[in-house]
Structures are given as structure tokens and as C-alpha cells.
Amino acid sequence: MGESHEPLFETKQAKGRFAYKLFACSMLVGICLIWFYRATHVPGWGERGRWAWIGIFVAELWFSFYWIIIQLIRWSPIYHYTHTEKLSQRDETGLPNVDIFVCTADPIAEPPTLVISTILSAMAYNYPPEKLSVYLSDDAGSIMTFYALWEASRFAKHWLPFCKQYNVEPRSPAAYFSKLCKPGDACNPTEWSSMKNLYEEMANRIDSVVMLGKIPEELKANKGFSEWSWGMTSRNHPPIVQILIDGRDHGSIDSNGNALPTLVYMAREKRPQHHHHFKAGAMNALIRVSSEISNSPIILNMDCDMYSNNSESIRQALCFFMDEEKGHDIAFVQYPQRFDNITKNDLYGSSLNAINEVEIPGLDSWGGPPYLGTGCFHRRGILYGRKYSKDYKEDWKAGIERKTAKNACILEEKAKSLITCTFEHNTQWGQEIGLKYDCAAEDVITGLLIHCRGWKSVYINPPRRAFLGVAPTTLAESLVQYKRWSEGNFQIILSKYCPLIFGRGKIKLGRQMVYCIYGLWAPSSLPTLYYLVIPSLCLLNGISLFPKIMSPWAIPFAYIAMGKHVYELVESLQCGDTLAGWWNLQRMWILRTTTSFLYGTIATILKLLGFSKMGFTITAKVSADGNASKRYEQEVMEFGSSSSMFLIIAVAALLNLFCLVGGLHRLVVDGRIMDLGPLFIQILLCALVVAIHLPIYEALFIRKDKGSLPRSVTFVSLGFAMLAYLITIA
Numbered sequence: 001m002g003e004s005h006e007p008l009f010e011t012k013q014a015k016g017r018f019a020y021k022l023f024a025c026s027m028l029v030g031i032c033l034i035w036f037y038r039a040t041h042v043p044g045w046g047e048r049g050r051w052a053w054i055g056i057f058v059a060e061l062w063f064s065f066y067w068i069i070i071q072l073i074r075w076s077p078i079y080h081y082t083h084t085e086k087l088s089q090r091d092e093t094g095l096p097n098v099d100i101f102v103c104t105a106d107p108i109a110e111p112p113t114l115v116i117s118t119i120l121s122a123m124a125y126n127y128p129p130e131k132l133s134v135y136l137s138d139d140a141g142s143i144m145t146f147y148a149l150w151e152a153s154r155f156a157k158h159w160l161p162f163c164k165q166y167n168v169e170p171r172s173p174a175a176y177f178s179k180l181c182k183p184g185d186a187c188n189p190t191e192w193s194s195m196k197n198l199y200e201e202m203a204n205r206i207d208s209v210v211m212l213g214k215i216p217e218e219l220k221a222n223k224g225f226s227e228w229s230w231g232m233t234s235r236n237h238p239p240i241v242q243i244l245i246d247g248r249d250h251g252s253i254d255s256n257g258n259a260l261p262t263l264v265y266m267a268r269e270k271r272p273q274h275h276h277h278f279k280a281g282a283m284n285a286l287i288r289v290s291s292e293i294s295n296s297p298i299i300l301n302m303d304c305d306m307y308s309n310n311s312e313s314i315r316q317a318l319c320f321f322m323d324e325e326k327g328h329d330i331a332f333v334q335y336p337q338r339f340d341n342i343t344k345n346d347l348y349g350s351s352l353n354a355i356n357e358v359e360i361p362g363l364d365s366w367g368g369p370p371y372l373g374t375g376c377f378h379r380r381g382i383l384y385g386r387k388y389s390k391d392y393k394e395d396w397k398a399g400i401e402r403k404t405a406k407n408a409c410i411l412e413e414k415a416k417s418l419i420t421c422t423f424e425h426n427t428q429w430g431q432e433i434g435l436k437y438d439c440a441a442e443d444v445i446t447g448l449l450i451h452c453r454g455w456k457s458v459y460i461n462p463p464r465r466a467f468l469g470v471a472p473t474t475l476a477e478s479l480v481q482y483k484r485w486s487e488g489n490f491q492i493i494l495s496k497y498c499p500l501i502f503g504r505g506k507i508k509l510g511r512q513m514v515y516c517i518y519g520l521w522a523p524s525s526l527p528t529l530y531y532l533v534i535p536s537l538c539l540l541n542g543i544s545l546f547p548k549i550m551s552p553w554a555i556p557f558a559y560i561a562m563g564k565h566v567y568e569l570v571e572s573l574q575c576g577d578t579l580a581g582w583w584n585l586q587r588m589w590i591l592r593t594t595t596s597f598l599y600g601t602i603a604t605i606l607k608l609l610g611f612s613k614m615g616f617t618i619t620a621k622v623s624a625d626g627n628a629s630k631r632y633e634q635e636v637m638e639f640g641s642s643s644s645m646f647l648i649i650a651v652a653a654l655l656n657l658f659c660l661v662g663g664l665h666r667l668v669v670d671g672r673i674m675d676l677g678p679l680f681i682q683i684l685l686c687a688l689v690v691a692i693h694l695p696i697y698e699a700l701f702i703r704k705d706k707g708s709l710p711r712s713v714t715f716v717s718l719g720f721a722m723l724a725y726l727i728t729i730a
């Protein structure tokens, strides 16, 4: 078959990189000049500001070092394009079986209707249904979620043929019907409306059952529901496996008589005395359960809120794995994390546009993106820990044949025995096999281990978004999420898996360094806090930490500051952000760095010293309060609760305000206008910090709604800021 050797994907270099490289070199010159200035102008012993100067030098060294690593990924990003049409020209029977894993963990934070919309979107992929198996892992072991899945298994019989007949996109019914208020041109209007009604009735039934907290009596006789008994909780329940649609059963057909994908509900056993390892534990349980039921060679992993927005994604991913020339060393194919609920100016900087469009393609040029936990296709064998060898040939026909299938009940019992609390004891699961445990970024560390076994990965970012999820809608949620990420990645750096140590001899030096980029988020909090506070306090005391504004030494400072921000602004606009969105993102970086990353650093160190254990705070996917959602729509920052993180934010904001006012007062009223030159840069810096914190002052003093900062935070932060102010001027 000559045609089968046509490449299924191609790789292109980013354009305009020469100009960028020139720019980066000029920035490097500027950085060296700043270092030189800092090193040659240290105030002498006994002079005021010597320590502040040394501190700022250290902070700048850190930022420079970080900037240099970032250049590794900005240097030559690459982009991949697939040829799905060439894949489709091949014999469909040669396509591999695919298992799809969806994880959920909390029916309150992740409502069952949301979960099943994701499931339905996965079942409706444009892919032979007899080759698809969809698994839901429910870490809460909630009968509500099971009930919703049972409803979904019935609804799928109508939804799937509808999707295929009218080529519906997206195939999450919730997303599809909320985006479209009338049928598309191709749709038969009566059919469309009856499908919409069918969906809404189902969603209403599920919502009301969830509200009541009880499933209808008459359902209890149905297979599956009897697994639940009195006294079961999310932390304490036996293993449950229920095959809701058995694709191997010839009776499992949709309303048009076509086959349906297999659908399985799984809740691994949970007991209070056994650690469950959060999402990584759930994924490993899914790997084992699926090995018994379908054992497909390809696994797609989705978070429960990340519905499929593009029914071609499986075929696109297969273009990489099945490419005869270049596919043999690809372990996983990662799609970006995109979100459905981002407002126009992205108040919480959640969209990750520049990261998705430039940074990850840059990582791709170093042998592939990290595994990002969702929207990722893996080869099953590699998740079991297989090392790269160029002679290995994947058997795309692998998997369990329909004909040889065992009876569903036998399978369920066998599968349950694989997900008990004790199953993993004295095994390599969570270490050498499956996803790695004991890391808040189980995805990144698992990907690192895969890369260290000699594999590559691929990042794919097609114009039609592959997956859309729910981004945090409050400041606290967003900060907690970034804390987990920064903590997880920092933990990797401080562990024996530190890319620079563990990766030596296994992956290239550049690759080792770029793996540290996100790991260095957490410790960046310290130099950032320093830069945010010390120059402002020095301003108050008339201590200059920067060159005079008219001195030639001011030029490299100005060049670096302008160069960095103007470049980032342009990049951000090119990637689809708005100007206000960019400004919001700058604010969020400051807030994240001073709170999430600081907490991430502390948590990592405490854990290293054995004072605390790992946790996983799930990000809420629904807003509890209608007014809060309205504020989110209007892009008003949501504080509401009193988190200690807010205290840090408020103190930093107030302190800078005091310093700006105090500093200007000194210049004007005390008649020290001669100090303007040496302090100009500090005044500017302080004024920018104040400007970026405007929404914080508003929340402290002006807003009266429930989402503003609690009074207690206002008083306590005022107290702290005053104290620091008084100590400084004393």
C-alpha cells in the first residue's frame, strides 16, 4: 500500500523569528548593562540603602535568569498541521479502538448535568462507535452522578444519530442548545425542537433529582442503582463498576439502529484510612478497569467540564500516532486548555492565550509539550511505563474483540477487584506504572517521566477548538488553582525528579531547562514581592535605588521595561487578547505571584519538611450565587470571602498607595524637589503598582456589594500598611 505512507501531518516553523532573535539579543545587552550598573554602583558600607540595593540586584538577577530560560521557548516555536482527509482515505477498519476517560469528583462543584454533557460530547465523536468506549470515574461515588449517566445513556440513543445526521457542532447538548436559539439551516425544525425538548426534560429531571437529593423509587429496581446502600459517602464506599451501554451487546443500538459506544460508570473504593491520590488515583483506576473491558491502545483523558467542541479531534490525534514515518516515537498528543466562559476582557487572565499560542509551541520544539491533564491522547502501553525502542511496533488492532467479550456482570465483578483500596499495595502503580502520585501536578510529572523514557509528545492547536472547559469565575478560585499548579511544578523541581538532575542523560539540556519554567513560578513570588514593596518604601525615605532619570544608565532600565511590556502587549493582542485584557492579565500576574505562588512555595517547603500532606482543591464549575455571576459578566472582581491571600493583596496595594502619597508629599511639600531626578523611576514604579491595583482600592473602600472585600480585610490591611509606613518613616 503505497498510499499509506503519505505523511499524515506536517510541522512548520514559526515565521518572523529572525526579528525576534535580534530583539532578544538587544534585550540581553540591556540586561548585562543593568547588571554592570548594579554591580558598580552599590552604596558603600554605612551608606543608606546598601542592603536594599543588594536585594534589588538579587531580584533582578532572578528575573534575568528567568527571562533567559523563557527565550529557549520563544526561540523557534513549531506548529503542527494534520491531514485527516488522508487518514479518512484509508480503510476505516484499520482505525484503532479508543478509550475516553472523564473524571469527576464532586457533584456540587461539578454538577451532574455538566458532567453528562461532556460525556455525550465524547460519545458523539465522528468515529466508529463500536471502536469507542467512554468511562466516567466518579470520585464522589455519588448516586446522583450515576443517575445522570443512566439518563445520558438513554438520551444518547437519540442524540448521537441527530449529531451525525446534521453534523452538529459542538456535540455537548448543553453547549449546543445554549449557543443556538433556533435550528441551523440544515436541520429539520421539528426534529430540532423535539431534540431540544428531550434534552431539556432530561436536564430538568436530573436537576430536580439532585435538588431533592433522592432518586425516584421506581428506578431502584433498575440494574446498577442497587449498588448504593445506606451510609455510603464520598469518602467511604465500596468499588462500583457499571456498564451502562455494552457496545459488544448487539442490542445496544441507537434509534437508527446503529451501534453505540460502550459507556461505563466507575467509582473506585474509598475508605477514610486509605489515601486515594486524587485525580492520579482515579486515572490509574480507569486504566485498569478499561483494560478489562475494552483495552484500547489509545486513551483520551478529559476533565468533566472540558467538553469536546470538535468531533474531529480523535482523527486529528490519530494522524500523529499512525504516521508511518514520524509517529513511532510520539507518546501523547496534547490539545490546549481552552475555556467557554471567558468574558471579553478576561478579568482573571484565565484564557492562557499567549501560553497556548506561543509558549507551548515553543516547548513543542524541545521534544513536545508537557502533559496538561486534560485534552490529551495517550498510548496505553506507554502509560504502563514502556521505554522507547525504535523497533517497537504498535498493534493498532489491539483491544478486546466484540465476539470474545465476557458477560457484562462477570466483567463488572472482575473490574471491581482492580479498584479496591488495597489493589495497588506492593505494586508499582503510581510510581513506575500509570500516573505518578504525590505531586499536585500529576500531569506534568507523568509527562516528564514519559519524556525521560525516550518518548516525544506533540502539541496540536487547530483553529476549531478541540475542548472547552470552565475557567474560575472568582478571584479566590483562580488564586487557589494557580497555587496548586505552582506548588505541583515547584515540588517537581525540589524532588528527585528535578528535570536538571533526573533528566540528565535522558533529555537534552535545553529540554531540562524549559521543564523548569513553570516550576520556577512559585519561588518567583519572593523577588516579585521584594520589587513590589522595597522600592516604594525606599521612595518614602528618599533612598534612590535606580539611576537618575537623566543619567545614561536610565536607558537600559527604560529599554528593558518598555521592551518587555510592549513585546508582550503585541504578542497578547496577536493571540486574541484585548488591550484591557492584557492589562487585566498584568494585574493577575502580580496577584498570582504575590499570593498563589507564595503559598505554593510555603506549601511545597512544608510538605518537604513533612509538616503537611498534599491536597487537591477542586475548582468549582458553577457559581453558587446569581449576583456573583452577574458581576462576573460585568467583569467586576469577585472577592466575597475573607481569604488570607486577600490580606496580602490589600496590604501590598495600600502600602504602595501610602508610599506614593508620602513620597510625593516629601518632594513637593517638604521642598525636596531636587530629589525628583534620583527618585523618578521609583515614583513611576509605585504609580504603576497603584494603577494596577485600582480594583483593589475600589473593593476596599467604595464597593458595597457582596463581592467586595470584607470589612475585616479592610481594617486589618489598613493596620498592617500603616504600621509598615510608620516604621519606615520613623
Ligand SMILES: O=c1ccn([C@@H]2O[C@H](COP(=O)(O)OP(=O)(O)O[C@H]3O[C@H](CO)[C@@H](O)[C@H](O)[C@H]3O)[C@@H](O)[C@H]2O)c(=O)[nH]1
Residues within 6 Å of the ligand: 103, 104, 105, 106, 110, 137, 139, 277, 278, 279, 282, 302, 303, 304, 305, 337, 372, 373, 374, 440, 441, 442, 443, 481, 484, 485, 488, 616, 617, 618, 619, 620
Ligand atoms: O480527587 C480528585 C480531584 C480531582 N479530580 C478531577 O480532576 C479534574 C481536574 O480538577 P479541577 O478542579 O478542574 O482542576 P483544574 O485546576 O481545572 O485542573 C488542571 O490541573 C490539574 C492538576 O493540577 C489537572 O489534573 C487537570 O487535568 C487540569 O485541567 C476534574 O475533572 C476533577 O473531577 C478527581 O477525579 N479526583
Ligand SMILES: [Mn+2]
Residues within 6 Å of the ligand: 303, 305, 469, 470, 619
Ligand atoms: Mn478544571
